[in-house]
Each structure stands twice: as structure tokens, then as C-alpha cells.
Amino acid sequence: MLTKKMVDLIEANALQLSKDIKRKLLTHSSTRSYQDIDEKTLHDWIYDVCSRYSYWLDEDKEKGEVQQHYKDLGKERFRQNFELPEVISALYLTKRRLWEFIAISREVDSALNLNQIIELSFLLVRFFDHAVLHVTEGYEEMLSEYGYEAPLSNSERLAESIAAKTKRQEEILEEPKLPTFSFTKGMIRLSYYRQG
């Protein structure tokens, strides 16, 4: 486990990192609704991610759990009246702080080589990509319960739209229609007919 040392470092600094991230969420213009959350609750939310970082990053075997956790989070934030862009921004601000922590560590700890940093960045990015995706899915599931569902979520509508596009493209690919010329009182009139 090349990255274990770094993950351990994040967990060991979880308290300070959580404080930094909380401060960021409370002051950033893209996460205004978080200002209405009780500070201790907010701290606990963030600390949960930072302190169980190795658990969350534990490759694919726990991905189903991460998926469910973040889907549920999306649903919960919907019920709490958060706007989805705010929730996504909060996740990205968390990721950014963790990435800063990792990137700075490369300068202060020569034992942590660049390959390890790159490897860890993969894990970090993959984790937050999944988090954002599943939060959005959960949020959209709640929206559909309240009557809005994206039209192309419906398999019949999707099939119709794909068929319509295919038809449009076939028409474009058909042989060009060539014009014929005729004269009417000194004017050239163009008319089109289909070949074949």
C-alpha cells in the first residue's frame, strides 16, 4: 500500500482538516445554505469523511456502500432544502482542501514520492467523482417523487428520441436532391426532385 502513509496522515489530521473545511463552507458564496446548519453538526459531517478516509477509499469492494451513502445524502439534502449546486460545491471544497494537504506534503516529506502523490490523486478524484454522481442521483430521485423527472429518464421517450435522431441523420445522408431549371417570363425557376 504505497498510499497508506498519506491516508494515515489525513486521518491523523482529520480534526484540523475538518475545521479548515468547515470554515470554508461557512464563508464561501457557493455554499450559503451551510451557514444555516449548526456548526457542530457541520463539523461532524466533514469529520466523518476525513476520519474514515481509508475506509472510504478501500478500492471497489466498498463502492456499493459509498454509492448508497451518497445517494442517501443527496436525498437528505433535498429534504433539507439545499440546492444541488451547493451540495456539489461543498464536496469539491472538501476535495480541494484534501488535495492541498496532499500536494503540500510532497514538499515537506521527501519520502513521499511523486508516484505516490499521483496514485493518491487518482483515489481522491475517483472517490469524489462517485460522491458527486451519486449525490446527484439521490437528489434527482427525490425530485421525481415530487413530480419532475427528466424526459429522457423514461425508456420509451429515450427510444423515441433516438429513433427521431437516426431518421434525421438518414435524411442528411440521402443522395442530394438535384435542381432542375425552367424559364418563366425571363426568370429562372429552380425546382427539386428526388433522384432514383
Next chain:
Amino acid sequence: MLVRLTEMIENNAADMAEDLKQKLLQDPATLSYQTLDEHTLYENIFELYSRLGHWLLRDTEKGELRSYYSNIGRQRFEDGFPLHQVIQALVATKKHIWDTVLEKGIMTTAKELDSAVDFITYLNRFFDMAIYHTTLGYCKAQNLRTAI
């Protein structure tokens, strides 16, 4: 070195755009993209790849990014796409760029690896903002629709 990596993507923009287009059209996680005009889809991807240096390094205030991706979000809402599929496509685009860098970029020396770390930082910052502003554009259009 950072510029070399972005130029490498720009120089391969046409092939890469075609490759990603096919991936999006075949991926079950991005089914809605099968309803888009294929040439438009290609052009959208090519626009990003062929000017990656501009998007990552020169659009420093990210003003162009905000307006471009906000419009993409609004457009995809009007097209009827589920938002998570739009986000999935952006994540796939980021992965496609990084996979190409790993495949074609020569990163063996400490200096090259150091630049790769910087590249990751710029690439992620860009896509974080792209996904955020796409979501914002999508949700604004959605709120407008439900308010009418």
C-alpha cells in the same frame, strides 16, 4: 512541461474527440447522448480538446468557463437529459484526458512527474468548476420551468 501536456492533447484533439464521442454513445451510463446529433457532440468535445491550454491555463478568471458550461447545463435540461448523465459525461471526459496523458506523455524524471501533479491540479480544478456551473445552469433552467 505543463504546456507540453496541454499541447499534446490539442495536437491529438480530432482523434481524441472521435474516440470519446464513440465512448459516450456506447456507454449505458450516458444513454441520453445517443439522442444528440453526432456532429454536434463531436464539435463540443473537439472545442474543449483543441483549446485545452486556453481552458486550463489562460482562462484564469474562468469567466468563459462559467458562461459556456452554464449554457451547456441549460441546453441539456432543455434536451431532457437527466443531470447525472451530463455529470457522468464530464467525468468521462476528464478521465479520457488523463488516460491519454498517461499513455502518451513521457513522465519519468522528477521534473516531469512534478508537472504531472500540477497538471492534475489544473485539470481537476477546471472540471470541478465545469460540473458545478453545468449543474447551476441545469438547475436554474429547471427552477424556471417549474415556476412557470
